[in-house]
Amino acid sequence: MKELLNKQDIDRVLARMAHEILERNKGTGNLCLVGIQRGGVHLAKRLSRKVKEIEGKDVLVGSLDIAFYRDDLNIRKEQPAVRRTEVPCEITDKKVVLVDDVLFTGRSIRAALDALMDFGRPASIQLAVLIDRGHRQLPIKADFVGKNIPTAIDENVEVNLEEEGLEDRVTIE
Amino acid sequence: MKILIKNGHIIDPSQGIDGVGDVLIEEGKIIEVRSQKSEVRSKEQKTRTSNSELRTIDASGLYVFPGLVDMHTHLREPGFEYKETIKTGTLAAVRGGITTVCAMPNTNPVNDNSSVTDLIIRKAIQEGACTVYPIGAITKGQKGEELAEMGIMHGEGCVAFSDDGMPVMNSLIMRRALEYSKTFNVPLISHCEDMNLSEGGVMNEGLLSVTLGLKGIPSEAEEVMVARDIALAGLTGGRLHIAHVSTEGSVRIIRAAKERGINVTAETCPHYFSITEAAVEGYNTNAKVNPPLRTASDVDAIKQGLKDGTIDVIATDHAPHHRDEKLREFDQSPSGISGLETALGLSLKLVEEGILTMKQLIEKMTINPAKIMGINKGTLKNGSDADVVIVNPDKDFKVEPEKFASKGKNTPFEGWVLKGAAVITICKGKIYEQ
Amino acid sequence: MKLASKDLLGIKELTKDEITLVLDTASGFKDVLKRDIKKVPALRGKTAVNLFFEPSTRTKTSFELAEKRLSLDVLNLAVTTSSVVKGESLIDTALNVQALGADFMIIRHSSSGAAHLLSKKVNASVINAGDGVNEHPTQALLDAFTIKEKLGRIEGLKVAIVGDILHSRVAKSNIYLLAKFGVEVRIIGPPTLIPKELESHGVKVFHDMETGLRDVDVVMMLRIQMERQGKGFFPSTLEYFRYWGLTAERLSIADKDAIVMHPGPMNRGIEIASEIADGPRSVILEQVTNGIAVRMAVLYLLAGVRG
Numbered sequence: 056m057k058e059l060l061n062k063q064d065i066d067r068v069l070a071r072m073a074h075e076i077l078e079r080n081k082g083t084g085n086l087c088l089v090g091i092q093r094g095g096v097h098l099a100k101r102l103s104r105k106v107k108e109i110e111g112k113d114v115l116v117g118s119l120d121i122a123f124y125r126d127d128l129n130i131r132k133e134q135p136a137v138r139r140t141e142v143p144c145e146i147t148d149k150k151v152v153l154v155d156d157v158l159f160t161g162r163s164i165r166a167a168l169d170a171l172m173d174f175g176r177p178a179s180i181q182l183a184v185l186i187d188r189g190h191r192q193l194p195i196k197a198d199f200v201g202k203n204i205p206t207a208i209d210e211n212v213e214v215n216l217e218e219e220g221l222e223d224r225v226t227i228e
Numbered sequence: 229m230k231i232l233i234k235n236g237h238i239i240d241p242s243q244g245i246d247g248v249g250d251v252l253i254e255e256g257k258i259i260e261v262r263s264q265k266s267e268v269r270s271k272e273q274k275t276r277t278s279n280s281e282l283r284t285i286d287a288s289g290l291y292v293f294p295g296l297v298d299m300h301t302h303l304r305e306p307g308f309e310y311k312e313t314i315k316t317g318t319l320a321a322v323r324g325g326i327t328t329v330c331a332m333p334n335t336n337p338v339n340d341n342s343s344v345t346d347l348i349i350r351k352a353i354q355e356g357a358c359t360v361y362p363i364g365a366i367t368k369g370q371k372g373e374e375l376a377e378m379g380i381m382h383g384e385g386c387v388a389f390s391d392d393g394m395p396v397m398n399s400l401i402m403r404r405a406l407e408y409s410k411t412f413n414v415p416l417i418s419h420c421e422d423m424n425l426s427e428g429g430v431m432n433e434g435l436l437s438v439t440l441g442l443k444g445i446p447s448e449a450e451e452v453m454v455a456r457d458i459a460l461a462g463l464t465g466g467r468l469h470i471a472h473v474s475t476e477g478s479v480r481i482i483r484a485a486k487e488r489g490i491n492v493t494a495e496t497c498p499h500y501f502s503i504t505e506a507a508v509e510g511y512n513t514n515a516k517v518n519p520p521l522r523t524a525s526d527v528d529a530i531k532q533g534l535k536d537g538t539i540d541v542i543a544t545d546h547a548p549h550h551r552d553e554k555l556r557e558f559d560q561s562p563s564g565i566s567g568l569e570t571a572l573g574l575s576l577k578l579v580e581e582g583i584l585t586m587k588q589l590i591e592k593m594t595i596n597p598a599k600i601m602g603i604n605k606g607t608l609k610n611g612s613d614a615d616v617v618i619v620n621p622d623k624d625f626k627v628e629p630e631k632f633a634s635k636g637k638n639t640p641f642e643g644w645v646l647k648g649a650a651v652i653t654i655c656k657g658k659i660y661e662q
Numbered sequence: 663m664k665l666a667s668k669d670l671l672g673i674k675e676l677t678k679d680e681i682t683l684v685l686d687t688a689s690g691f692k693d694v695l696k697r698d699i700k701k702v703p704a705l706r707g708k709t710a711v712n713l714f715f716e717p718s719t720r721t722k723t724s725f726e727l728a729e730k731r732l733s734l735d736v737l738n739l740a741v742t743t744s745s746v747v748k749g750e751s752l753i754d755t756a757l758n759v760q761a762l763g764a765d766f767m768i769i770r771h772s773s774s775g776a777a778h779l780l781s782k783k784v785n786a787s788v789i790n791a792g793d794g795v796n797e798h799p800t801q802a803l804l805d806a807f808t809i810k811e812k813l814g815r816i817e818g819l820k821v822a823i824v825g826d827i828l829h830s831r832v833a834k835s836n837i838y839l840l841a842k843f844g845v846e847v848r849i850i851g852p853p854t855l856i857p858k859e860l861e862s863h864g865v866k867v868f869h870d871m872e873t874g875l876r877d878v879d880v881v882m883m884l885r886i887q888m889e890r891q892g893k894g895f896f897p898s899t900l901e902y903f904r905y906w907g908l909t910a911e912r913l914s915i916a917d918k919d920a921i922v923m924h925p926g927p928m929n930r931g932i933e934i935a936s937e938i939a940d941g942p943r944s945v946i947l948e949q950v951t952n953g954i955a956v957r958m959a960v961l962y963l964l965a966g967v968r969g
Binding site: 120122123124128129131132133134136137138139140141169170173174175 | 663664686687689690691693694697698699701702703704705707732959962963965966
């Protein structure tokens with residue numbers, strides 16, 4: 056097992072990503088952060104705090120559960136647990152930034168896009184991920200990447216966060 | 229042709245025989261039963277010199293009983309040949325060591341007139357593996373309204389009368405039937421069930437029926453009719469036989485009636501002393517039977533009733549049904565158990581459990597039913613029909629419905645291993661080896 | 663965690679943990695029902711067949727909506743149009759439906775055990791939507807969901823079930839479920855409609871409302887079927903309401919925050935006074951909404967067992 060990011064690294068990366076999001080969207084106007092259950096939700100909240108530190112403005116944060124939209128429901132041995140979805144506002148015409156911890160095959164993002172569309176018609180959807188580990192199976196690309204990490208397909212990238220009662224760090228095995 | 233059954237343990241309650249000996253059969257009749265070995269040996273030598281056509285059966289270590297008499301059988305013919313025929317039903321009987329069956333009248337048409345009686349008797353002679361005595365209906369069409377022609381049917385060969393399955397609900401009609409039947413000295417066999425109290429019921433009433441959501445039949449539905457019929461038997465002096473006793477209360481009422489000297493006899497069936505209502509769990513239609521399977525305390529009471537003589541007879545209430553009829557919703561499938569091929573094995577457990585002696589058991593399956601029905605069966609007396617069953621008491625036999633001779637595969641005993649089986653059944657001198 | 667069986671035949675067959683899983687999952691689906699687009703693609707491409715051998719409006723529409731909101735293809739086999747009326751056996755009907763490619767069979771039938779019979783013969787997931795007087799498991803699940811939503815918990819409550827317990831599969835399923843959660847269950851009604859055997863399932867039997875309703879947190883009313891009055895279960899609906907109808911006065915005996923439930927359809931003025939049915943403590947219409955979420959959860963979780 057190898058450590059890729061420690062607590063401080065994660066904090067720095069998120070700060071940079073918050074700047075990039077604000078830069079691209081020219082501030083917080085019409086902006087909404089939606090984290091994918093579960094790791095993405097915590098990261099979205101952290102990003103919103105960074106935004107507040109930088110701009111002094113609150114940005115809406117929501118959570119999205121993608122269980123019903125997964126494309127592997129037929130092949131899984133067990134149904135994924137259903138978690139809460141809380142979209143904080145009418146998303147039609149909003150600039151939505153989806154937040155996830157690891158971008159891998161792209162299938163979760165596909166599911167998240169479908170889920171989001173069922174809530175309305177956003178002006179745009181952007182994607183922010185802490186780690187991009189490659190091996191995409193769908194034509195999906197992140198707009199904001201914390202760290203690109205080349206991996207072998209059978210390696211396992213683990214994002215531990217304090218919100219889950221763990222020490223902040225990202226590891227690979 | 230002669231048959232010599234040698235060295236078997238002969239039990240013939242009709243003559244009080246219980247010991248090792250030989251049975252000699254000639255021309256379909258019992259010629260001699262002897263327990264003194266020497267005499268039989270000399271006899272055997274005699275017969276061997278006089279007639280070469282002698283079949284000797286070595287019954288050492290085996291029991292030799294009079295062929296069993298089942299006074300409560302549904303052969304389904306005429307009308308329901310898809311369930312059973314006289315041919316298949318009597319073959320099933322022979323498999324079970326039974327050499328005489330009494331056929332209940334709920335056929336189609338109902339055996340409520342002499343032409344149906346005559347048809348059954350002729351068919352039985354042509355195709356039957358064993359002896360068949362028809363039971364006529366008490367009322368026309370078993371409707372409980374008008375008496376059927378008991379006298380004419382009796383003349384044609386009906387040995388008893390019953391509206392089995394459809395109790396005579398009208399007490400006045402039952403009174404008249406009991407009175408009228410005295411003319412011919414025939415028993416009336418009563419299926420005791422208060423149809424109002426049991427309405428819609430499909431299993432025993434109790435916690436299990438509530439839990440399964442099935443409509444229950446309370447024990448009292450049987451008991452009030454047992455009490456009524458006994459009262460009417462007392463009133464009329466007619467011969468009353470209570471069919472398929474299933475409850476503790478019925479045993480108690482019959483016991484008291486017998487103590488008072490009322491002319492009443494009673495039967496139960498192997499399923500009422502072998503299993504309880506628990507067999508219904510999982511909506512097992514093969515455990516659906518009428519009267520329904522009851523509780524453990526009822527089972528104990530039935531055993532006690534058998535032991536103290538309150539219950540005279542073990543009958544099968546063989547009620548074969550087609551597979552498709554049992555493969556249905558529980559409340560829509562018909563009641564009944566295919567019982568001819570398991571009755572002996574299940575009843576022998578009573579001996580193993582020490583409830584009955586072998587002699588008592590055989591009495592309840594041979595001479596007792598024969599006496600009630602007034603037929604010369606169930607005995608090894610000289611000159612009687614050569615109906616004999618040879619039973620291996622140690623032979624295990626697994627209940628496999630698919631191998632039944634009966635068309636009815638409906639048994640809740642599937643997979644049970646029973647100890648004791650008929651190895652040879654002889655009907656009027658004809659040998660069936662199992 | 664997943665359900666142990668591919669079928670939902672009754673509450674009897676479920677563990678407390680399985681029930682909790684269904685209720686938790688249903689919360690997720692309740693969220694879905696609050697959206698503008700109340701449909702998710704979770705079970706897209708699968709087929710549900712509703713086999714209703716008994717007339718039903720509520721349960722059937724609830725299941726149908728739950729199925730559609732999970733993107734199932736839905737086939738309704740109504741009893742009047744099916745070949746059942748032509749004498750086809752239940753098993754043959756079911757095997758034919760299976761051959762059509764059904765993944766779920768939702769069955770309502772007047773015979774107790776019909777769902778059990780079906781489940782032994784087909785590979786599809788069988789959901790019991792009410793069998794005879796045996797069980798109606800999804801009703802009990804939605805009732806539990808509603809209780810939990812309204813009162814925050816199920817454990818430790820006192821629940822009174824009032825009416826025709828004898829002929830009520832709803833009551834049976836509720837009794838089994840509540841007993842698993844350690845609820846004090848009281849059943850109230852005339853002795854002719856109360857099977858005394860239920861006491862061995864741990865319920866308390868009352869024949870009068872005044873003692874039975876004291877301090878209860880939930881009053882669950884059952885539908886009284888009109889045809890019972892001719893059969894000697896009670897003399898008239900007038901007399902029934904006099905003794906076992908839920909009135910404001912009687913409701914005041916219950917806990918001050920007690921909720922009133924009814925599985926529907928209601929007989930106003932026979933088992934429940936209109937002002938109670940429409941009153942602030944009635945959660946009857948919420949039960950209807952929750953029914954969809956709970957049935958979605960059941961379908962979703964059973965799909966996981968089959969895969």
